[in-house]
Amino acid sequence: MTWKTEGIVLRVRNLGEADRIVTLYTKERGKLNVVARGARRIRNRLLSPTQVFTQGRYLIFPSKTLHNLGQAEIVHSGQVIRDDLEKFAYASYITELLDALTVEEDPIDRVFPLLASTLALLEAGRLALATRAFEIRLMRELGYEPELYHCLSCREALKNKVLFSEQGGVLCENCVGQDPASLQLSNGTWELMKKLLEWDFSRLPVLHPASNNEEELRRVMRRYLDYRLEYPLKSLEFLGTLQALN
DSSP, rough: OOOOEEEEEEEEETTTTEEEEEEETTTTTTTEEEEETTSSSOOOOTTGGGTTTEEEEEEEOOOSSSSSEEEEEEEOHHHHHHTTTHHHHHHHHHHHHHHHHHTTTOOOOOOHHHHHHHHHHHHTTOOHHHHHOOOOOOHHTOOOOOOBBBOOOTTOOOOOSSEEEETTTTOOGGGGGOTTTTEOOOOOHHHHHHHHHHHGGGGGGGOOOOOOHHHHHHHHHHHHHHHHHHHHHHHHHHHHHHHHHO
């Protein structure tokens, strides 16, 4: 039995002298770890299709332990991202986040197209917008969609002066005591969150949020994601260092 599937490379690790362990996120089977035999040799046919951020079609021989990668064909190389240090840093964060929040062979229907669309938006240079859209939409697909319209505590509909809780939603001023660590959310950032979550992804490039709203949303989402993550992400340190240099 073999599996034929389209996937995107999230991570690669060296195995032995010439092999790679490749973490793929696939359309049909979710996250998979596969061994690509000889993929680190210059002339090996699996070398290019197993580089990070590559989208390809993969033929996999399943196993009780690590699956084996038999054949691979590139759909989109991801070279533009790998050749740009800043794009590489953002893409590394996105793929590590997805890897950290998903388990093997547990497919979630809309995650693969979300990842592909996000990487395409990164290639186009919309780094912060692509990243925030991916974060908030991934939370929705994993069952943690933030509540943006009603107070998490009293369930009153909200119109302004809201705070955001790391537990995943907005609080009114009367209920802020439920989460003293909640962050103030400006109306501009609140509306931006709604658009990133609800608009069709193809419409997102028309958004050009103010820098203060982008920064506020980054801090809000960091708090929200850290509440769900079991360990800190290595890529965040690299991304933070690069941003500080810029």
